Amino acid sequence: MGRWEPDTRRRLAQAALELFIEQGYEATTVNQIAERAGGLTKTTFFRHFPDKREVLFAAGEQAHGRIVADAIAAAPDGATPLQAVAAALDALAAVFTEERREFSARLRAVILGNSELLERAALKRAALAEAMADALRKRDVPDLAASLSADLGTRAFYTAYDQWADTDNHEALVDLTRRTLDELRATLTTLG
Amino acid sequence: MGRWEPDTRRRLAQAALELFIEQGYEATTVNQIAERAGGLTKTTFFRHFPDKREVLFAAGEQAHGRIVADAIAAAPDGATPLQAVAAALDALAAVFTEERREFSARLRAVILGNSELLERAALKRAALAEAMADALRKRDVPDLAASLSADLGTRAFYTAYDQWADTDNHEALVDLTRRTLDELRATLTTLG
């Protein structure tokens, strides 16, 4: 497997984030990203990422569906749907260590500033929920209960994630997620 | 206000849907849409729709956020969050009359067949949930309870909508939505 600069993908992703922060997402062309990533070209960029948006999400984010699915599949037989979801969120939140916090915050700021990226983010979020719901159905959780638990878990995760990436509070995402899920569960009884 | 063919926008939307069904979304160019809509041009298309995707959603779909927000604002003071959401879904479902069913089914088929359109649909769905959550917060419903109720309502609506557009069952969407929301509420107690 011939290769002379091994982490082209990572260099592209890093160059992209830098340029998006400096100039904004729209003002940055794919050619500029490829150029900064070591004199590469547009074609190479598109060999590593399906489109310009994905370069911001592919940094690890492709595996999230697998992580939650595996965790739910691995939950003990007697676990309730929400207990399985809690296990999934633990596994997912564990990915976001303290070192990634700064990076995540910058990423989030870029995404929030562009509607194309918000759209992609909405899709990713829906895909995460769908992955959880699928995994729950494989445990014979009925359709509606599976979808609902997955929605709840997704809501808990992103609520916690936003706090984690947004504040100076350095509480671990795992703890934030668990607390948020508990609060959501408590809130369920107050909806009427 | 000079104008000689009054409903350009509707003609564009109709031409677009026709062509998407005949040739697929990707295989259809904006020029073709404009041409079929009465010898128009690309420029005119983009004066009516911000992008190619939106032509499928702007057919009424822009007002959905307003509909649910108004209904939630108009709910009686003593209404619980879920009662306000139920009122919102009633108002929204009322838009989809039996005559629109065939149209909605075709629209849905086109959207399900293209990832760009699925992405846009995910955004629209998130926007609907956000509109409900906002309206609930204005009624002093706490943040988490508002988001959760909105997620629940959104799940209920789209579950019902999928059945409504997909089956030969001609039950009104309003009834389907109400029943689905009730089932979801019952499911809440089973999640553990």
Add this chain to the structure above:
DNA sequence: GAAGTGATGTGACTCGGTAACATCACCACC
């Protein structure tokens, strides 16, 4: 009938994204 207004057309441009083909670095094998 002349001026004004709003919708449309024209032509040129940028950029995202795709594809075919050439090239280059490296590796293995002889």
Add this chain to the structure above:
DNA sequence: GGTGGTGATGTTACCGAGTCACATCACTTC
């Protein structure tokens, strides 16, 4: 130590979405 293969990259050309400045045309109003 050449030689061929392989995988990543470069080149070139192309298409279509989306934007913009400017011209035009229908229709209204005075």
